[in-house]
């Protein structure tokens with residue numbers, strides 16, 4: 001359990017908490033969108049320092065978690081082909097597809113390589129002109145611009161043996177889907193800071209207005225999260241619903257215009273299935289027709305692959321904030337980081353993994369607060 | 376991998392018609408593409424994600440964020456050996472795994 005004295009600036013943390021406690025008069029449910037924020041919250045026990053009326057719901061913001069099973073299976077299929085060098089970020093290695101994962105494909109002789117950057121994969125393609133090099137392009141709006149630039153470079157440099165299996169996702173349609181669900185309890189959002197560093201905040205006012213929901217752009221540090229909560233609660237108490245930027249040191253309203261225009265050139269919006277949730281209209285990007293030559297799905301004709309997720313796994317509900325990880329029957333028994341059933345357990349940024357890692361099991365909120373005598 | 380980590384630009388050079396830099400992330404140095412922040416200078420800080428600088432950041436915020444990520448063990452995930460991590464998670468001996476790479 002973490003204590004407030006371990007915050008970077010305990011005095012400021014206490015002031016923010018005091019202010020939140022003084023402002024709240026009734027229950028509010030806020031969703032933090034980003035997996036990095038979820039980890040920071042659980043690690044620092046922020047949810048337990050907040051007034052009982054303020055509930056933090058964990059959102060779908062872990063790219064590894066939401067990559068659909070079907071795309072993982074396509075990756076496994078391509079990675080198993082002779083002559084292919086399959087490049088991926090490290091945290092995709094153990095995401096279970098149907099029956100196996102990329103780590104196992106390598107054990108069976110597949111040439112699977114981990115790269116730090118998509119540009120590393122492009123370099124591998126330059127160095128191996130007789131091989132097909134495929135990069136697994138997943139992630140939110142933060143990861144999409146690097147991947148877009150890499151495809152653009154491949155075309156510019158005429159690197160023909162490089163392609164990308166693209167499964168990018170976009171945050172605003174996910175917010176829309178969450179708010180449109182009849183069982184939705186979310187009343188305010190802490191938007192993901194780094195997504196907004198790229199995209200700016202222009203997509204949010206319409207959502208805030210339509211769903212009458214405050215959206216506060218928030219960073220990752222414990223103090224950032226407390227400040228995000230403070231501003232969201234203040235708006236809710238006043239009956240306001242605007243977009244507010246609490247992470248201005250990294251987020252400009254217009255985002256990064258160069259990155260946004262590259263995104264527009266290389267990708268086009270498409271419907272995308274989210275693992276555990278299902279298809280959300282317009283929630284993804286795929287390569288635009290101009291870049292079709294570099295589309296691995298096209299090059300390897302794997303579009304027919306269809307798959308089903310394990311029935312025990314309730315990660316879809318976890319990802320939508322309808323269920324806390326430890327409320328899943330498989331949590332910690334059938335499903336652990338070593339034997340993950342769902343991606344929310346395998347990814348280090350997933351909510352199930354966060355609960356498992358920090359032993360946040362079924363401690364009721366009040367008891368947890370008694371165990372944390374700090375406020 | 377969805378994390379973006381702040382780093383400091385050490386030097387800049389043109390490669391394949393692209394502006395690239397060596398960037399220091401609290402001790403780990405990586406190659407980073409500056410095409411999305413073309414006017415970033417040596418000594419400045421930026422938020423870097425999968426090898427691309429995405430937004431400028433002031434030094435103090437950068438330092439605090441790096442400390443937090445280190446404390447959360449997230450830098451290991453970003454810069455550590457992914458095969459070792461995957462092997463450990465799978466309960467496989469990492470030495471054996473790495474040697475057949």
Ligand code: SF4
Pocket residue numbers: 312313314315316318325328329330331332335336340341342343344345346352
């Ligand atoms: S604990 Fe495991 S099985 Fe349950 S929702 Fe999380 S990932 Fe799925």
